Amino acid sequence: RNHNEPPVIFHLFPIIGSTITYGMDPPRFLKENRAKFGDCFTFILLGKKTTVYVGTQGNEFILNGKIRDVCTEEIYTVLTTPVFGKDVVYDCPNSKLMEQKKFMKIALTTEAFRSYVPIISDEVSTYFKKSADFKGKSGTVNICPKMAQITIFTASHTLQGKEIRDKFDESLADLYHDLDMGFSPVNFMLHWAPLPWNNRRDHAQRTVAKIYMDTIKSRRERGAVEANSQDIMYHLMNSTYKNGVKVPDHEIAHMMIALLMAGQHSSSSTSSWIMVRLAARPDIMEELYQEQIKNLGADLPPLTHEDLSKLPLNQAIVKETLRLNAPIHSILRAVKQPMPVPGTKFAIPTSHVLLSAPGISATDPQYFPNPDLWDPHRWEKDAVNAPSLVKDESEEEKIDYGYGMVSKGAASPYLPFGAGRHRCIGEQFANVQLQTIVAMVVREFKFRNVDGSDTVIGTDYTSLFSRPLEPANIYWERRD
Numbered sequence: 166r167n168h169n170e171p172p173v174i175f176h177l178f179p180i181i182g183s184t185i186t187y188g189m190d191p192p193r194f195l196k197e198n199r200a201k202f203g204d205c206f207t208f209i210l211l212g213k214k215t216t217v218y219v220g221t222q223g224n225e226f227i228l229n230g231k232i233r234d235v236c237t238e239e240i241y242t243v244l245t246t247p248v249f250g251k252d253v254v255y256d257c258p259n260s261k262l263m264e265q266k267k268f269m270k271i272a273l274t275t276e277a278f279r280s281y282v283p284i285i286s287d288e289v290s291t292y293f294k295k296s297a298d299f300k301g302k303s304g305t306v307n308i309c310p311k312m313a314q315i316t317i318f319t320a321s322h323t324l325q326g327k328e329i330r331d332k333f334d335e336s337l338a339d340l341y342h343d344l345d346m347g348f349s350p351v352n353f354m355l356h357w358a359p360l361p362w363n364n365r366r367d368h369a370q371r372t373v374a375k376i377y378m379d380t381i382k383s384r385r386e387r388g389a390v391e392a393n394s395q396d397i398m399y400h401l402m403n404s405t406y407k408n409g410v411k412v413p414d415h416e417i418a419h420m421m422i423a424l425l426m427a428g429q430h431s432s433s434s435t436s437s438w439i440m441v442r443l444a445a446r447p448d449i450m451e452e453l454y455q456e457q458i459k460n461l462g463a464d465l466p467p468l469t470h471e472d473l474s475k476l477p478l479n480q481a482i483v484k485e486t487l488r489l490n491a492p493i494h495s496i497l498r499a500v501k502q503p504m505p506v507p508g509t510k511f512a513i514p515t516s517h518v519l520l521s522a523p524g525i526s527a528t529d530p531q532y533f534p535n536p537d538l539w540d541p542h543r544w545e546k547d548a549v550n551a552p553s554l555v556k557d558e559s560e561e562e563k564i565d566y567g568y569g570m571v572s573k574g575a576a577s578p579y580l581p582f583g584a585g586r587h588r589c590i591g592e593q594f595a596n597v598q599l600q601t602i603v604a605m606v607v608r609e610f611k612f613r614n615v616d617g618s619d620t621v622i623g624t625d626y627t628s629l630f631s632r633p634l635e636p637a638n639i640y641w642e643r644r645d
């Protein structure tokens with residue numbers, strides 16, 4: 166064995182390697198091997214030597230990797246470019262992605278969020294009024310498809326604008342589904358294959374992009390009326406790159422698809438997990454209801470953006486769910502030049518891919534006592550299971566990669582939104598969207614598990630974003 170490289174996990178077959186054992190349950194695979202080899206080790210994923218480096222030092226090493234050492238677009242472009250379209254995100258130099266993130270972030274302001282909360286609340290209440298699955302006083306429902314619907318309506322109406330949202334009631338829904346079929350980890354391997362779903366994906370990408378470009382043209386002809394000023398399309402239509410070039414219409418359309426996919430998958434997965442967790446803990450759901458009565462008034466007035474900061478337990482629900490069920494369980498990087506691992510004699514060669522799994526440190530008892538317990542109260546001051554050594558982001562030193570200030574360090578045990586130059590820009594939007602959905606669901610329903618137990622369903626790791634295994638049936642009862 167080459168002692169300048171991390172230990173390689175035993176495997177019988179060359180290409181398959183450990184893909185199946187990893188792919189079935191990544192956190193379990195990583196934890197078992199961490200116990201044997203420590204924080205840094207190599208396994209074969211789809212024929213590629215994949216070096217894992219977990220723990221806070223691993224998070225720092227990979228997520229704060231210098232641009233000359235690690236590359237993101239090389240790995241992800243095969244997956245994202247056929248779905249999003251060309252010239253955006255991972256189909257362009259990193260410097261251009263940094264500018265695109267700046268443009269996207271411009272629209273995600275507190276003022277915009279103020280207008281989003283009533284939109285999201287109305288979409289949630291209307292959905293439950295209209296849905297055939299929530300007729301009568303009580304019943305059982307597979308919650309995941311319902312949360313996917315609620316997420317697509319709320320995300321498209323706020324981020325994409327009313328005219329796009331209304332298209333999701335007919336044509337766009339099916340096209341979105343075809344686009345979505347191409348968004349699968351198996352396409353890391355088979356993106357090029359002329360498989361039926363890849364052809365449907367390509368047709369859907371062209372058709373959806375055209376819908377956006379037609380919308381852009383009609384908005385330009387009508388002149389940007391006040392109503393659209395809050396959505397992202399308006400801001401992208403008025404953005405110019407540093408080199409003086411206005412953002413071309415096809416890039417606006419492709420960024421809109423990227424944002425739709427980002428927002429949709431992460432939020433529908435997270436909101437599904439939240440509902441599954443609440444059904445297992447009806448006592449917490451009751452506490453959420455009491456928190457609203459106590460802090461907003463027994464008449465439960467229409468929710469506003471300001472109200473969200475008056476509901477600490479409601480906020481903690483999202484934070485704790487992302488600690489245990491983050492939608493992105495593995496972050497990949499290509500190695501561009503040999504990377505010495507500080508404190509070891511290892512140098513990671515350019516033939517390897519790096520894999521970061523921040524969820525491993527987020528479930529490490531060293532930082533989170535009783536780590537596998539879903540305990541939203543742990544985020545309160547002086548709580549019994551309070552996190553230790555987890556710095557609040559507001560105290561950390563910041564750095565700007567071109568799209569706003571982000572924490573300079575990535576040596577944190579809790580990074581559901583990533584860190585460094587590729588850090589998420591949707592965190593604030595996601596929190597507004599998820600906290601509003603939870604607050605509205607708590608007002609209308611009581612949940613519990615169908616069998617009345619406190620068990621939680623397993624995780625489906627086969628798609629790109631980890632989500633509850635289906636069907637995830639829960640029992641609901643309308644509050645009188």
Ligand code: HEM
Pocket residue numbers: 237262266269324424427428429431432435487491492493496497580581582583584586587588589590591592594595
């Ligand atoms: C619960 C919700 C979300 C979670 C947990 C999440 C998580 C993440 C993570 C872990 C990354 C880093 C990926 C990497 O380093 O390879 C990321 C990046 C990103 N996310 Fe999110 N995200 C969420 C919602 C959103 C939303 C709503 C949007 C858009 C409105 C969004 C847009 C992006 C973008 C543009 C990037 C940058 C990718 C890059 O720079 O390479 N995300 N997100």
Ligand SMILES: N#Cc1ccc(COc2ccc(/C=C/c3ccc(C(F)(F)[C@](O)(Cn4cnnn4)c4ccc(F)cc4F)nc3)cc2)cc1
Pocket residue numbers: 188211241245254350351353354423424426427428430431493494495496497589591626627628629630
């Ligand atoms: N055979 C087999 C086989 C192989 C492997 C496996 C399991 O192995 C793995 C390994 C790694 C991964 C990685 C997940 C991954 C990466 C990138 C993206 C993304 F780029 F798409 C995203 O970050 C998504 N995002 C960001 N914020 N919200 N969403 C994004 C960025 C910007 C943007 F504008 C739009 C975006 F939406 N999405 C998800 C998943 C599974 C199982 C079976």
